[in-house]
Amino acid sequence: MINLKVNGKAYQVDVDPSTPILWVLRDTLGLNGTKFGCGMAQCGACTVHLNGDAIRSCVSPVSRAAGKEIMTIEGLSDDITKRLQEAWIAEDVPQCGYCQSGQIMAAAVLLRNKPNPTDNDIDLGMSGNICRCGTYQRVRNAIHRAAKMKPKAVK
Amino acid sequence: MYEMNNASRRNFLKTTAVVGGGLLLGFHMPAFARNSRFGITDVTNFAPNAFIRIGTDDIITVIVNHSEMGQGAYTSLPMLVADELDADWSKVRFESAPVDPVYNHPGFGMQGTGGSTSTWVEWDRFRNAGAAGRYMLVEAAAQTWGVDAATCKTEKGFVIHTATGRKLSYGQLVDKAAAIKAPEKLKLKDPKDYKFIGKPVKRLDTPEKINGTAIFGIDVKVPNLLTALIARPPVFGGKAKSFNASKVKAIPGVIEVVEIDRGIAIVANGFWPAKLGRDALDVVWDEGALASLDSSTQAKQYEELANQPGAVATKEGDIASVKEKAVKTIEVAYDLPYLAHAPMEPLNCVADVKADSCEIWVGTQFQTVDLMTAAHITGLKPNQVKLHTTLLGGGFGRRAVLDAHFVSEAVQVSKAMKAPVKVIWTREDDIRGGYYRPKAHHKISAGLDASGKPLYWQHNIVCQSFAVGTPLEAMMVKDGVDSTAVEGASDLPYHIPNLHVAWNMAPNGVPTLWWRSVGSSHTAFVVEGMIDELAKAADKDPYQYRRMLLEKHPRLLNVLDTVAEKAGWKNPVAAGRGRGIAIHESFGSVVAHVAEVSITKNNTLKVHKVVTAIDCGQVVNPDTIKAQMEGCVAFGLTAALYGEITFEKGRVKQRNFHDYKILRMNEMPLVEVHILDSKEKMGGVGEPGVPPVAPAVMNALFMLTGKRVRSLPLRPDDLKKKA
Numbered sequence: 001m002i003n004l005k006v007n008g009k010a011y012q013v014d015v016d017p018s019t020p021i022l023w024v025l026r027d028t029l030g031l032n033g034t035k036f037g038c039g040m041a042q043c044g045a046c047t048v049h050l051n052g053d054a055i056r057s058c059v060s061p062v063s064r065a066a067g068k069e070i071m072t073i074e075g076l077s078d079d080i081t082k083r084l085q086e087a088w089i090a091e092d093v094p095q096c097g098y099c100q101s102g103q104i105m106a107a108a109v110l111l112r113n114k115p116n117p118t119d120n121d122i123d124l125g126m127s128g129n130i131c132r133c134g135t136y137q138r139v140r141n142a143i144h145r146a147a148k149m150k151p152k153a154v155k
Numbered sequence: 156m157y158e159m160n161n162a163s164r165r166n167f168l169k170t171t172a173v174v175g176g177g178l179l180l181g182f183h184m185p186a187f188a189r190n191s192r193f194g195i196t197d198v199t200n201f202a203p204n205a206f207i208r209i210g211t212d213d214i215i216t217v218i219v220n221h222s223e224m225g226q227g228a229y230t231s232l233p234m235l236v237a238d239e240l241d242a243d244w245s246k247v248r249f250e251s252a253p254v255d256p257v258y259n260h261p262g263f264g265m266q267g268t269g270g271s272t273s274t275w276v277e278w279d280r281f282r283n284a285g286a287a288g289r290y291m292l293v294e295a296a297a298q299t300w301g302v303d304a305a306t307c308k309t310e311k312g313f314v315i316h317t318a319t320g321r322k323l324s325y326g327q328l329v330d331k332a333a334a335i336k337a338p339e340k341l342k343l344k345d346p347k348d349y350k351f352i353g354k355p356v357k358r359l360d361t362p363e364k365i366n367g368t369a370i371f372g373i374d375v376k377v378p379n380l381l382t383a384l385i386a387r388p389p390v391f392g393g394k395a396k397s398f399n400a401s402k403v404k405a406i407p408g409v410i411e412v413v414e415i416d417r418g419i420a421i422v423a424n425g426f427w428p429a430k431l432g433r434d435a436l437d438v439v440w441d442e443g444a445l446a447s448l449d450s451s452t453q454a455k456q457y458e459e460l461a462n463q464p465g466a467v468a469t470k471e472g473d474i475a476s477v478k479e480k481a482v483k484t485i486e487v488a489y490d491l492p493y494l495a496h497a498p499m500e501p502l503n504c505v506a507d508v509k510a511d512s513c514e515i516w517v518g519t520q521f522q523t524v525d526l527m528t529a530a531h532i533t534g535l536k537p538n539q540v541k542l543h544t545t546l547l548g549g550g551f552g553r554r555a556v557l558d559a560h561f562v563s564e565a566v567q568v569s570k571a572m573k574a575p576v577k578v579i580w581t582r583e584d585d586i587r588g589g590y591y592r593p594k595a596h597h598k599i600s601a602g603l604d605a606s607g608k609p610l611y612w613q614h615n616i617v618c619q620s621f622a623v624g625t626p627l628e629a630m631m632v633k634d635g636v637d638s639t640a641v642e643g644a645s646d647l648p649y650h651i652p653n654l655h656v657a658w659n660m661a662p663n664g665v666p667t668l669w670w671r672s673v674g675s676s677h678t679a680f681v682v683e684g685m686i687d688e689l690a691k692a693a694d695k696d697p698y699q700y701r702r703m704l705l706e707k708h709p710r711l712l713n714v715l716d717t718v719a720e721k722a723g724w725k726n727p728v729a730a731g732r733g734r735g736i737a738i739h740e741s742f743g744s745v746v747a748h749v750a751e752v753s754i755t756k757n758n759t760l761k762v763h764k765v766v767t768a769i770d771c772g773q774v775v776n777p778d779t780i781k782a783q784m785e786g787c788v789a790f791g792l793t794a795a796l797y798g799e800i801t802f803e804k805g806r807v808k809q810r811n812f813h814d815y816k817i818l819r820m821n822e823m824p825l826v827e828v829h830i831l832d833s834k835e836k837m838g839g840v841g842e843p844g845v846p847p848v849a850p851a852v853m854n855a856l857f858m859l860t861g862k863r864v865r866s867l868p869l870r871p872d873d874l875k876k877k878a
Binding site: 015019023027040043072073076104126129130132134136 | 360
């Protein structure tokens with residue numbers, strides 16, 4: 001049994017400790033917002049936060065998360081997230097949408113570390129996330145837009 | 156979610172009546188316009204349609220028969236309905252259509268999405284659907300008030316009696332409206348009264364795509380669902396001779412190992428044990444006829460084929476009679492590789508086969524083919540098979556397959572397991588799984604007269620056909636020429652008095668398929684590269700040279716002039732930068748790009764900016780068009796810089812995003828899109844932006860290096876200056 005905290009909720013999971021966090025989230029906990037894209041940390045579709053850091057859950061064994069806090073797209077609700085989601089709608093970023101959970105998870109960490117990111121900061125922070133539809137220009141614009149927004153009230 | 160909706164939709168279809176306090180509109184549609192691309196002349200049957208449901212809560216649900224794969228169909232088609240219905244946009248919802256002949260693609264004769272058709276092919280039908288709804292609601296209100304319907308108007312979800320100001324919401328009128336029959340011919344809105352059409356309306360599917368609630372095929376949940384990965388032959392056409400599953404079954408979580416026609420399925424209680432199980436499987440493969448396939452020998456084979464006369468696609472004038480008169484001649488060859496679609500969501504399908512039913516959940520572009528294939532495999536009647544279309548995590552053509560293989564696999568495994576099964580492809584399965592854009596070799600020669608104008612153009616294309624030997628053959632192959640192999644070259648718009656375009660079919664074996672922009676994905680690179688070569692040989696500006704040869708094509712000229720003006724073509728390009736132009740017509744639309752590039756200190760190509768002009772006729776959602784153009788640039792640039800599937804000992808060499816690279820954030824150019832205000836016939840937008848990307852970029856690079864790139868993807872040597 002491995003003790004996990006996901007989106008603020010405690011879980012005990014009985015899986016092989018080498019199982020990637022991605023598949024524990026999806027297959028064991030039923031949290032399907034985190035996506036499978038490549039299985040080798042190349043595309044960022046599976047990005048989640050582990051104790052606040054963006055990690056690739058497709059290559060991170062669940063044993064690494066024992067006793068730590070995992071945050072997924074379903075659990076994001078802070079000020080930065082609200083601004084990002086509002087900006088994503090304003091820029092109408094997604095096309096197929098499959099990579100967008102990962103894009104927002106990566107953008108949330110970027111904005112926390114760089115509240116007013118430059119284009120270069122965005123290149124550095126976001127180039128690990130592939131979008132096959134090519135929404136990059138809108139992702140960039142949405143991050144800039146979110147950075148300029150006033151803080152949002154958090155429940 | 157899907158189950159509930161589909162059950163109710165089925166019911167709607169059967170009864171065409173009031174269900175659950177809502178109104179389902181039944182009406183007839185007129186015969187459909189000619190669609191020459193798919194060989195459809197007319198759709199003569201008058202089918203009853205079911206595209207709108209209005210609830211007593213005023214919610215208007217538009218049932219969309221085209222799959223949403225990012226192109227915006229779940230927004231643009233509801234916009235057409237909402238405009239004629241005078242709906243309140245905040246009350247408009249979308250729902251994916253079940254599989255039923257009433258939802259057939261008007262051009263395909265079956266339910267499906269592709270060919271950049273979704274919006275234009277439904278332009279009349281969806282507006283008519285909205286107009287019929289409005290008619291019924293207005294009649295219902297008029298009856299309620301005992302007034303003439305002509306004295307009523309509609310506005311934002313209400314019918315209003317103009318003289319008295321009385322108003323009823325659409326939701327209040329549904330019961331009465333259901334009994335009213337709309338006439339077949341309805342007057343549609345004057346374009347000046349459009350509320351949504353032509354405006355940048357926000358996509359309806361964005362909210363669910365940014366909070367993790369959107370359901371793609373891979374996300375479908377069904378009770379007691381098993382997960383399967385399939386070990387497929389390492390060489391196309393191979394088969395398993397024998398396998399040893401003893402190690403596999405020892406892995407906790409693995410439930411069963413099942414052989415199906417396309418490989419060996421490892422069925423488990425989740426992805427990870429299925430993956431570990433597949434890794435542990437020992438298989439002896441019969442590799443079949445392609446076991447020695449190698450890209451270098453294949454390239455030689457294509458070159459030899461290009462020397463054969465081939466089937467004639469276009470013949471105008473007589474090249475032999477003018478060849479001697481040419482002052483300058485150019486004879487070159489262009490090469491383009493196999494390409495994988497690589498949608499972000501790997502292929503997957505959920506199937507639940509029971510004794511008397513089969514239920515499927517899948518992100519697909521070809522619902523009817525999938526459903527009929529499932530019926531065939533299970534021995535069930537088509538009406539016992541229920542298919543739910545989920546969101547597609549990218550399509551680009553990969554989810555429109557004639558053999559329904561990714562559905563067939565899941566159905567076979569579920570049938571064997573007598574349980575619901577989700578088959579998931581890994582990224583490696585996707586990259587190595589075939590159904591590629593065909594590899595192409597183009598041999599081309601042209602001659603110029605003393606004034607620099609082309610005298611002749613002889614073009615021989617070598618590539619595989621994915622139409623020959625399939626049901627597509629009747630529609631797409633004419634006089635021995637597969638139109639999807641030569642499109643974009645056989646219909647050359649440039650004025651060339653003596654033109655000969657031929658096609659030699661390369662041997663089949665590697666599975667190939669339509670890949671975003673199909674034949675134009677390779678022909679446009681060749682044609683737009685070659686035109687630049689001719690301009691250079693004639694010592695003319697590439698833009699002006701194109702202008703001269705497009706005199707008889709005002710639509711193309713207009714797009715070309717627009718892109719040149721917006722890109723500031725008449726001004727010199729900044730120091731150290733190269734600028735290139737390309738234009739191409741495909742899927743009923745014309746797109747031109749001007750690309751600005753430089754070579755970095757690290758000897759890589761940097762594309763700074765792409766200015767785009769598009770004429771797609773009537774605009775429905777300009778923001779969607781912009782988004783598609785941005786996406787087309789990224790897609791085309793990925794192919795130009797990185798895309799390549801190659802073979803060694805019959806095996807695909809690439810396997811994941813590290814060696815099948817996709818453009819990333821730091822490589823994305825600034826894209827500036829200009830949409831022409833146009834009265835031209837409506838065309839598509841999902842694909843036509845792709846073809847001119849690679850030639851515009853490589854023509855720009857030529858300005859810096861003086862060397863012509865005639866083979867994609869770009870190689871490091873291509874960035875060195877001509878010696």
